Amino acid sequence: MSDFTRDEIDAVYRLLAARRDMRHFLSDPLDSALLGRLLAAAHLAPSVGLMQPWRFIHICDRALRTRIHALVEQERVRTAQALGERDQEFMRLKVEGILECGALLVAGLAPDRDKHVFGRRTMPEMDLASVACAIQNLWLAARAEGVGMGWVSLFEPEALRELLRMPIGSRPVAVLCLGYVSEFYPRPMLEISAWAQRCSLKTLVHIDHWSEPPELGASLS
Amino acid sequence: MSDFTRDEIDAVYRLLAARRDMRHFLSDPLDSALLGRLLAAAHLAPSVGLMQPWRFIHICDRALRTRIHALVEQERVRTAQALGERDQEFMRLKVEGILECGALLVAGLAPDRDKHVFGRRTMPEMDLASVACAIQNLWLAARAEGVGMGWVSLFEPEALRELLRMPIGSRPVAVLCLGYVSEFYPRPMLEISAWAQRCSLKTLVHIDHWSEPPELGASLS
Numbered sequence: 001m002s003d004f005t006r007d008e009i010d011a012v013y014r015l016l017a018a019r020r021d022m023r024h025f026l027s028d029p030l031d032s033a034l035l036g037r038l039l040a041a042a043h044l045a046p047s048v049g050l051m052q053p054w055r056f057i058h059i060c061d062r063a064l065r066t067r068i069h070a071l072v073e074q075e076r077v078r079t080a081q082a083l084g085e086r087d088q089e090f091m092r093l094k095v096e097g098i099l100e101c102g103a104l105l106v107a108g109l110a111p112d113r114d115k116h117v118f119g120r121r122t123m124p125e126m127d128l129a130s131v132a133c134a135i136q137n138l139w140l141a142a143r144a145e146g147v148g149m150g151w152v153s154l155f156e157p158e159a160l161r162e163l164l165r166m167p168i169g170s171r172p173v174a175v176l177c178l179g180y181v182s183e184f185y186p187r188p189m190l191e192i193s194a195w196a197q198r199c200s201l202k203t204l205v206h207i208d209h210w211s212e213p214p215e216l217g218a219s220l221s
Numbered sequence: 222m223s224d225f226t227r228d229e230i231d232a233v234y235r236l237l238a239a240r241r242d243m244r245h246f247l248s249d250p251l252d253s254a255l256l257g258r259l260l261a262a263a264h265l266a267p268s269v270g271l272m273q274p275w276r277f278i279h280i281c282d283r284a285l286r287t288r289i290h291a292l293v294e295q296e297r298v299r300t301a302q303a304l305g306e307r308d309q310e311f312m313r314l315k316v317e318g319i320l321e322c323g324a325l326l327v328a329g330l331a332p333d334r335d336k337h338v339f340g341r342r343t344m345p346e347m348d349l350a351s352v353a354c355a356i357q358n359l360w361l362a363a364r365a366e367g368v369g370m371g372w373v374s375l376f377e378p379e380a381l382r383e384l385l386r387m388p389i390g391s392r393p394v395a396v397l398c399l400g401y402v403s404e405f406y407p408r409p410m411l412e413i414s415a416w417a418q419r420c421s422l423k424t425l426v427h428i429d430h431w432s433e434p435p436e437l438g439a440s441l442s
Contacts, residue, residue, distance in 0.1 A: 001401075002367030003239075004232065011229040012236060012365040013258070016265045016358055018224075037234070043422045044237045045357070048374055050409055050417035055435075057427045064429055079342050090339065118311065118416075119374040121300050125349055126374050129394065132353035136266070137237055140361070144233040146223030153269055153340040153347050165430040173350065180222075188271055195339075196271035201264045206278045208285055209386040214276075 015144055018184060022148035023094045025101040025179035034145060035103055038178070041141035042107075047130035049118030054134045057164055059104040067163055068106075068155075068175060069098040075154040093193055096152045102179030106160070107135055111169030131173055138176070148181040236365055239405060243369035244315045246322040246400035255366060256324060259399070262362035263328075268351035270339030275355045278385055280325040288384060289327075289376075289396060290319040296375040314414055317373045323400030327381070328356055332390030352394055359397070369402040 002009065039056060047053060059065050076095060080087040098104060113127050120126050135151065142149045152175040160172045190196050206214045223230065260277060268274060280286050297316060301308040319325060334348050341347050356372065363370045373396040381393045411417050427435045 002365065004236065004365045004367070008229070008232040008236075009365045011225065011232060012362060013262065015225065015229075015233060016262050016362065019265070019267070021267050039426055040422055041234065041237050043420075043425065044240070046240070046242050046360070046372060050411040050419075052420050052425070055425050055427065055431075057429065057431065059429060061429045075343060079338060079340075082338050082342050117300060117303050119300075121303050121375075122296060122377050123374055123394070125346060126394075128346055128349055129353035129356075129374075132350035133357040135350075136354040136357040139267070141233060141237065144223065144225045144230045146225070151267060153344055153350075154342075156343050167431060170431070173344070173347075190271040198271075199264075199273050201261055204264065204273070204276050205260055206276065208278065208280060208282045210276075210278065210388060210391070211386075 015140055019139055019143045020148065020185045021188065022150045022177070022181055022184070023097045023189060025097045025148060025177060025181055027100050028102050028180050030103040030147065030178060034147070037145070038138050038141050038147075042134040042138040045130065045134035045137045047133070048120055048126040049116050051113070051116040051127065051130065053109050053113055053116070053127040054131045055108050055110050055170070057106040057108070059106065064163075065098060065104055068104070068160070071155045071159055071163065072096055072098060072152060072175065075156060079154060089195070093190070093195065095154060096175070097150055097177045097179070098152065098175065100179075101150070101177035105176040105178065106164060106172050107131060107174040107176055108166060108170055108172040111167045113169075128173060135174055135176065142178060146180070148179055148184060150177040152177065236361055240360055240364045241369065241406045242409065243371045243398070243402055243405070244318045244410060246318045246369060246398060246402055248321050249323050249401050251324040251368065251399060255368070258366070259359050259362050259368070263355040263359040266351065266355035266358045268354070269341055269347040270337050272334070272337040272348065272351065274330050274334055274337070274348040275352045276329050276331050276391070278327040278329070280327065285384075286319060286325055289325070289381065292376045292380055292384065293317055293319060293373060293396065296377060300375060310416070314411070314416065316375060317396070318371055318398045318400070319373065319396065321400075322371070322398035326397040326399065327385060327393050328352060328395040328397055329387060329391055329393040332388045334390070349394060356395055356397065363399060367401070369400055369405060371398040373398065
């Protein structure tokens with residue numbers, strides 16, 4: 001039925017389950033051929049109306065990396081303040097590996113997106129969905145290659161846009177830390193740290209109409 | 222280096238390249254175990270602060286499917302009007318397979334997302350990015366299993382929310398057509414139809430700062 005073998009299909013499911021949002025990295029650099037494969041994987045993503053809204057900035061300059069880290073650190077403190085009673089718990093979490101990771105990318109949305117109306121007339125934010133699919137492709141390719149990735153969204157997008165001299169109308173959406181790791185977390189780090197727990201799939205699937213509790217429990221065992 | 226073999230890594234890249242946004246389907250139904258595997262794959266996606274904002278509605282009622290199709294058809298006409306000079310070209314494209322596909326899902330955002338501040342204080346739209354990653358996981362798992370998927374975003378989200386009795390504050394983001402296909406398009410259908418062309422990856426990657434033209438050309442061959 002499929003042009004993928006049972007073993008290949010199993011490897012895909014294993015990959016989806018093994019991908020982790022990493023914050024601990026070894027500092028070994030990634031070679032440029034590997035990075036090129038990962039970016040090519042991102043560029044194979046679907047996009048609304050084939051608009052391909054994604055852009056990537058490879059941060060090579062160490063001083064620039066330090067400035068990005070400072071922006072994220074500033075937002076980390078502001079997030080803690082906004083969290084209220086969980087602020088101390090949040091501040092104990094490791095939320096990024098920007099300074100130590102082997103390669104740093106920023107993913108963003110290109111400017112001049114208004115001309116793309118196909119699939120976006122009522123939901124212009126579908127361009128962000130396309131970039132997210134590209135990032136997920138990159139993430140999965142990296143994990144298959146034994147490379148970890150962490151998606152950091154703790155920053156003020158306008159400040160990062162200016163720092164990277166991105167044009168008005170473009171928008172950074174992710175700081176992506178990439179690198180080799182000593183081990184992949186066995187479960188999401190926020191689950192291990194007891195920040196949040198995995199929901200049961202049964203609580204997330206409805207039949208025909210929204211209902212509480214959801215109804216697919218009977219068919220998803 | 223990786224816990225995936227060279228053959229498995231190659232299969233992953235082949236999968237990323239073979240995934241297509243499908244609009245032509247056979248009407249054979251998908252069995253519920255397969256659908257459960259695909260939904261479980263979606264639920265393995267990363268999410269900002271582990272908020273898991275995704276919900277899925279499995280449309281089983283044929284009359285409801287017809288009503289969803291009518292909503293999409295209405296938006297298809299409005300999109301053509303908004304497109305101006307490319308309206309006739311757009312109207313000739315097949316943009317969905319809602320009535321004929323083997324299974325129909327609607328993916329959406331759960332309500333009450335404001336309490337999730339982690340990674341969203343400055344960019345609340347990261348919840349949509351998480352749902353998009355879940356949809357991409359589902360898409361890739363489906364393709365590995367030999368099942369096609371099409372993501373339709375031609376609808377008025379408030380109208381679809383009301384039709385599916387989704388609570389205020391929740392939001393549908395994708396109508397997902399799933400099903401077996403007679404063949405997968407060799408290239409994106411919008412490329413085959415000459416609606417749009419693939420950009421070269423070299424035009425999408427910068428080093429350190431945004432520049433036009435981008436600078437990674439030298440290292441990405």
